Each structure stands twice: as C-alpha cells, then as structure tokens.
Amino acid sequence: MSPIPETVLPTSSQLDKARSSLVKTLPREGLGEQTALDHIRNDICPALNNSSKSPNYYGFVTGGTTPAAAFADNLVTEFDQNAQVHLPNETITTDVEDRALSLLCELLDLEPADWKHKIFTTGATASNILGLACGRQYIIEEAARRNDSNCILFKASVAQSGLMQAMRYAEVDDIRILTTVPHSSLAKAASILGLGRDAVKLFGRKDKSHKFDMTLLEYELSKHKIASIVAISCGDVNTGFYATTGAEMSKIRKLCNQYGAWLHVDGAFGLMARILNSDPSSSTSILDGVANIELADSITGDGHKLLNVPYDCGFFFSRHPGIGLEVFQNQGAAYLCTSPVDDNAIISPLNIGLENSRRFRALPVYANLLIYGEEGYRKMLWEQMELAQRIAEFISNHEGYEVLPKGNHPDNVFIVVLFKAKDETLNDVLVTRINETSKIYVSGTVWDGEKACRFAVSNWQADAEKDIKIIGDVLERVHADFLVNSLRGS
Incomplete structure (x- = not known):
C-alpha cells in the first residue's frame, strides 16, 4: 500500500511544468513508448491531485479507491x-x-x-x-x-x-x-x-x-x-x-x-x-x-x-x-x-x-464486497461519521466558525459538514485560504444565499483521531492568520 501523501494538491510549479510539457501538435512519427511513458510519469502525474489517495481531500465526495479495488480495476483493463x-x-x-x-x-x-x-x-x-x-x-x-x-x-x-x-x-x-x-x-x-x-x-x-x-x-x-x-x-x-x-x-x-x-x-x-x-x-x-x-x-x-x-x-x-x-x-x-x-x-x-x-465495473465492487463484507463497511462508515461529527463539534466550539444550518447538532451529522466563518470578510475567502495550505481540501458552496464551506468525509482511510488534529490545526491557522492580518490592516 502506498504511503498517504502529505499534500492533497500539486504545487503551482508542478502545474506550470506539466502544462508547458504538453505536446502541442501530433508527432509525425511516434515518440516511442519509453519517451511517452516517461513524459506521463514525470510531467503529468506530479500535477494530478491526490483526491483518492489522501484521506484529507474532502471535496466533491470523491471517496477513494481501496488497494483491492485498484488491483481489480487493473485486471479490468488487462482483460478488457x-x-x-x-x-x-x-x-x-x-x-x-x-x-x-x-x-x-x-x-x-x-x-x-x-x-x-x-x-x-x-x-x-x-x-x-x-x-x-x-x-x-x-x-x-x-x-x-x-x-x-x-x-x-x-x-x-x-x-x-x-x-x-x-x-x-x-x-x-x-x-x-x-x-x-x-x-x-x-x-x-x-x-x-x-x-x-x-x-x-x-x-x-x-x-x-x-x-x-x-x-x-x-x-x-x-x-x-x-x-x-x-x-x-x-x-x-x-x-x-x-x-x-x-x-x-x-x-x-x-x-x-x-x-x-x-x-x-x-x-x-x-x-x-x-x-x-x-x-x-x-x-x-x-x-x-x-x-x-x-x-x-x-x-x-x-x-x-x-x-x-x-x-x-x-x-x-x-x-x-x-x-x-x-x-x-x-x-x-x-x-x-x-x-x-x-x-x-x-x-x-x-x-x-x-x-x-x-x-x-463490477469486478472492483465484487472485490471490495468480499474483502470488507457488511461489518467491514459498517466500521469504515462509523469512522467516517465519527470524523465528520468531530469536525462539526470543533467548529461549533470555535469562536470564528459556525456549523450550518444554524443550530445543527453534531450528533445529526452523517458524513458532510457545512460551515462558514462568522466574519464575512474571512468567509469570502475561506475556501481559498483553507485549500492554499494543501494539508486539507474543502469544497465551496452556498447556503441560504451565503458562501459556505463543505467537508465531505468519504475516504476509506479516514482516521478520526489523526485527521481531526490536521483539520483543527488548519482551521486554527487560517483564523489566526486572518486576525493578524486584520490587526495589521487596522
């Protein structure tokens, strides 16, 4: 199993390098297998995000592919x-x-x-x-x-x-x-x-x-x-x-x-x-x-x-x-x-x-159902729910944020947490500030006519004890940086 990546998004330099490396016109004669594969491996892959590989990617309810499902999917391609x-x-x-x-x-x-x-x-x-x-x-x-x-x-x-x-x-x-x-x-x-x-x-x-x-x-x-x-x-x-x-x-x-x-x-x-x-x-x-x-x-x-x-x-x-x-x-x-x-x-x-x-498509599903069974999937979902509820609890107790809809109790949270910054200036840029850390990724959305952020916990690697610390540190840092910048501005 591959180690969990430390960041969820590629850097701007990796994106720039990949874009500049893209072949601009169809080669008259092929580049050859080795050259093409090296280009994909060394230029393209580093500029892909880790939406499936990282449990800290909480956007678009992407989920994540288990090793068994990835293995089965490779067989799907092999046998076609x-x-x-x-x-x-x-x-x-x-x-x-x-x-x-x-x-x-x-x-x-x-x-x-x-x-x-x-x-x-x-x-x-x-x-x-x-x-x-x-x-x-x-x-x-x-x-x-x-x-x-x-x-x-x-x-x-x-x-x-x-x-x-x-x-x-x-x-x-x-x-x-x-x-x-x-x-x-x-x-x-x-x-x-x-x-x-x-x-x-x-x-x-x-x-x-x-x-x-x-x-x-x-x-x-x-x-x-x-x-x-x-x-x-x-x-x-x-x-x-x-x-x-x-x-x-x-x-x-x-x-x-x-x-x-x-x-x-x-x-x-x-x-x-x-x-x-x-x-x-x-x-x-x-x-x-x-x-x-x-x-x-x-x-x-x-x-x-x-x-x-x-x-x-x-x-x-x-x-x-x-x-x-x-x-x-x-x-x-x-x-x-x-x-x-x-x-x-x-x-x-x-x-x-x-x-x-x-x-x-059935083969990866069949593989996961055999490996995890009912109890394995139940444990996986409980871990995701615990993380989501702990995120909601952290936000509810934080002076700078609030859970949406207002009054929503953490116990009622399934695996999505909707929230906003109490200060409208921070709220306008909250999604950007969080995602710029590249430690976690959230989606921007709207609730009741206002900008909002959304955590969608759906990756099989979710670890409530470990991940809440990462999330808490990021949210604290974003709020603290905003307060410092606000004082400087005043």
Missing part, C-alpha cells in the same frame, strides 16, 4: 471484457456483475429478488437518467390504463412512439418531477430525456428542513392530466440531510400508488446509512432518513462515494424489469440478440442500460 452481452459459455463477466449487484443489495438491506432490473453505470448521473427514463415510461403507460379513452397501450409507450405521441395517446398534458433539494444531475437527466429542467418542481417545507410539504405534494399528484415522478433525495449532498422519514416514505408510496406516479430515490449520497440499521447506537434521525427506502420503484447510488471503488462507477436498481427492457432493449442488431429464455436468466446489460460499450 465484453461486459454488455451475457455470454455464459464464453466468459463469467455478466455472472460476476449480477452477483456483485445482488451482494450490494444485501449490504444495503434490500432484498435482491425484488430488484431484478439492476446494473452498474458510469455514475449517479447516468443512474438518474435510467430512473427518470423508466419513470417516464411507467407514468405514461399508467395514465393510459387509468383514463377513459380506448387508448391502445402499445401506442402509449414512450420507448416505441416517442414522448409527444405517447402523451397524446395517454391524454397527458404535462410531466412533473416532484422533489426537494435535488442533486443537479436530476435536472440534467430531465433535460436529456426531453422532460426539461423546468419539469423539476420543489415541494419542500418552508422551514428549510429538506422534508416534503406533504399537503402540496398530494395536491400536485392529484392534478388531472399531469403525470408525475416523485424523486427522493436520500441524503442532500450539500448538507447531508434526508428528504423523508420512514413514515413519510410510506405515505408517499401510498400516494404514488393512488395517482399512478413513479417513486425514484437518488441515494448517491446517503443510502449507505442503511448498513447501520442493525446498530442500536446509530443516530435516530439518520436511520429514519433511510427507513422504507425499499418502497421505491427505483434507487440509484454512486460506487465511488459509498463503496470506495474507482470513480467511474454507479449503480441502478428497479423493481420493474419489464419497463427496463421496454426502454433500453437493443434492437436491430441480430448478432446481439440475447434475450433471456426464462425469468432466472441474466439479462444482457445492453438491454437494460444506456451503454453498448462499457467497462467491467
């Missing part, structure tokens, strides 16, 4: 498998993917048999596209079933007839995505799928608790000739707060059944808390935030955040394999016809996902 077609007599690739996804369901306290449409994706953005695409198909078909016309259901298929034709046949005037504090990828998915960013409607309560206003939600779902997808943020990436409680999730499920809506859960940030279900000492608010998530029609997650595998890995689960096949069936290529012959057969991933060409 066809990971989109189920070829049981030629390779075990799709069997590994299917088994890895089933084990992942078990880790997340989901019954594998309930989620027959399951697949690895490039990340949570692609997974959200899958969720909205399936939801779009379902709600139009459901509207066609429920209206009084003699609509032919086949014509009300978005996958077959297109969105406008299908809506016309189903007598649907509009499609809405009802949510609170959604990740930006939800609006991107809506844009790609022809629903439009404006289709994303926020129905949060006025108290900024991230919870749904249930009265408004039911009113919206009941509207005539409007089909809806309800999207649950299972952990807001900015604050870590959850959009539902277990009781609210049950009520939303009943409303979706009543009005023919699709219930989608974006669990790319907070879903991992489900592994804490068997631990009675876990925070009640966190456990309640992931309670009854299994009632959803579809669930998405991010492997790099939750499982500490290479960045390019997300996953998607759905209860409706028929909908998935209808939307993503790969047609028109006779050499790729691999339809399942029975309900127990593995469905070729190209028929239930976006890509026809894809990496064997």
Whole structure:
C-alpha cells in the first residue's frame, strides 16, 4: 500500500511544468513508448491531485479507491471484457456483475429478488437518467390504463412512439418531477430525456428542513392530466440531510400508488446509512432518513462515494424489469440478440442500460464486497461519521466558525459538514485560504444565499483521531492568520 501523501494538491510549479510539457501538435512519427511513458510519469502525474489517495481531500465526495479495488480495476483493463452481452459459455463477466449487484443489495438491506432490473453505470448521473427514463415510461403507460379513452397501450409507450405521441395517446398534458433539494444531475437527466429542467418542481417545507410539504405534494399528484415522478433525495449532498422519514416514505408510496406516479430515490449520497440499521447506537434521525427506502420503484447510488471503488462507477436498481427492457432493449442488431429464455436468466446489460460499450465495473465492487463484507463497511462508515461529527463539534466550539444550518447538532451529522466563518470578510475567502495550505481540501458552496464551506468525509482511510488534529490545526491557522492580518490592516 502506498504511503498517504502529505499534500492533497500539486504545487503551482508542478502545474506550470506539466502544462508547458504538453505536446502541442501530433508527432509525425511516434515518440516511442519509453519517451511517452516517461513524459506521463514525470510531467503529468506530479500535477494530478491526490483526491483518492489522501484521506484529507474532502471535496466533491470523491471517496477513494481501496488497494483491492485498484488491483481489480487493473485486471479490468488487462482483460478488457465484453461486459454488455451475457455470454455464459464464453466468459463469467455478466455472472460476476449480477452477483456483485445482488451482494450490494444485501449490504444495503434490500432484498435482491425484488430488484431484478439492476446494473452498474458510469455514475449517479447516468443512474438518474435510467430512473427518470423508466419513470417516464411507467407514468405514461399508467395514465393510459387509468383514463377513459380506448387508448391502445402499445401506442402509449414512450420507448416505441416517442414522448409527444405517447402523451397524446395517454391524454397527458404535462410531466412533473416532484422533489426537494435535488442533486443537479436530476435536472440534467430531465433535460436529456426531453422532460426539461423546468419539469423539476420543489415541494419542500418552508422551514428549510429538506422534508416534503406533504399537503402540496398530494395536491400536485392529484392534478388531472399531469403525470408525475416523485424523486427522493436520500441524503442532500450539500448538507447531508434526508428528504423523508420512514413514515413519510410510506405515505408517499401510498400516494404514488393512488395517482399512478413513479417513486425514484437518488441515494448517491446517503443510502449507505442503511448498513447501520442493525446498530442500536446509530443516530435516530439518520436511520429514519433511510427507513422504507425499499418502497421505491427505483434507487440509484454512486460506487465511488459509498463503496470506495474507482470513480467511474454507479449503480441502478428497479423493481420493474419489464419497463427496463421496454426502454433500453437493443434492437436491430441480430448478432446481439440475447434475450433471456426464462425469468432466472441474466439479462444482457445492453438491454437494460444506456451503454453498448462499457467497462467491467463490477469486478472492483465484487472485490471490495468480499474483502470488507457488511461489518467491514459498517466500521469504515462509523469512522467516517465519527470524523465528520468531530469536525462539526470543533467548529461549533470555535469562536470564528459556525456549523450550518444554524443550530445543527453534531450528533445529526452523517458524513458532510457545512460551515462558514462568522466574519464575512474571512468567509469570502475561506475556501481559498483553507485549500492554499494543501494539508486539507474543502469544497465551496452556498447556503441560504451565503458562501459556505463543505467537508465531505468519504475516504476509506479516514482516521478520526489523526485527521481531526490536521483539520483543527488548519482551521486554527487560517483564523489566526486572518486576525493578524486584520490587526495589521487596522
């Protein structure tokens, strides 16, 4: 295992050297393998950040790749498998993917048999596209079933007839995505799928608790000739707060059944808390935030955040394999016809996902699940949570900083800590000052119209006892330097 790097960012001189070394035009004749590799190793690599290698990189919820996952990913490149077609007599690739996804369901306290449409994706953005695409198909078909016309259901298929034709046949005037504090990828998915960013409607309560206003939600779902997808943020990436409680999730499920809506859960940030279900000492608010998530029609997650595998890995689960096949069936290529012959057969991933060409992402996930198991991942998450809560406690007790939202207790923190400097002058440059130390890295964000900083603890190497000292020293130094400079300025 490589030693933990002392800094998280390259120096300005390393960046300048790397940029100036970049080849400006395509060589007429190749440079040769040794020259090219030396250039990459000696010029390019030193200018890359240590977002995955360092546990002190707390930006973008990057996570970090475990040694086992890195080893498995190297094998993925070495063997370069066809990971989109189920070829049981030629390779075990799709069997590994299917088994890895089933084990992942078990880790997340989901019954594998309930989620027959399951697949690895490039990340949570692609997974959200899958969720909205399936939801779009379902709600139009459901509207066609429920209206009084003699609509032919086949014509009300978005996958077959297109969105406008299908809506016309189903007598649907509009499609809405009802949510609170959604990740930006939800609006991107809506844009790609022809629903439009404006289709994303926020129905949060006025108290900024991230919870749904249930009265408004039911009113919206009941509207005539409007089909809806309800999207649950299972952990807001900015604050870590959850959009539902277990009781609210049950009520939303009943409303979706009543009005023919699709219930989608974006669990790319907070879903991992489900592994804490068997631990009675876990925070009640966190456990309640992931309670009854299994009632959803579809669930998405991010492997790099939750499982500490290479960045390019997300996953998607759905209860409706028929909908998935209808939307993503790969047609028109006779050499790729691999339809399942029975309900127990593995469905070729190209028929239930976006890509026809894809990496064997399952192998690093499979490796980590075997190595850590349920208990290993639980211990990993506890260490991350302890560090995040100790960061929140340090900030709460510091004269120069405050935790956001105001009044948020450290015990309610999952693995994200949002905060700001009390002095607005320091707050304007706080992210820059912290990251300039290169000891830790935080993300800049906004809360309630003000600049803010965010710690996102998600690296498998997190060490609460060691890392809180580094973080505390940096925050103390930044605040002290500001006070000294302020006195000099005055």
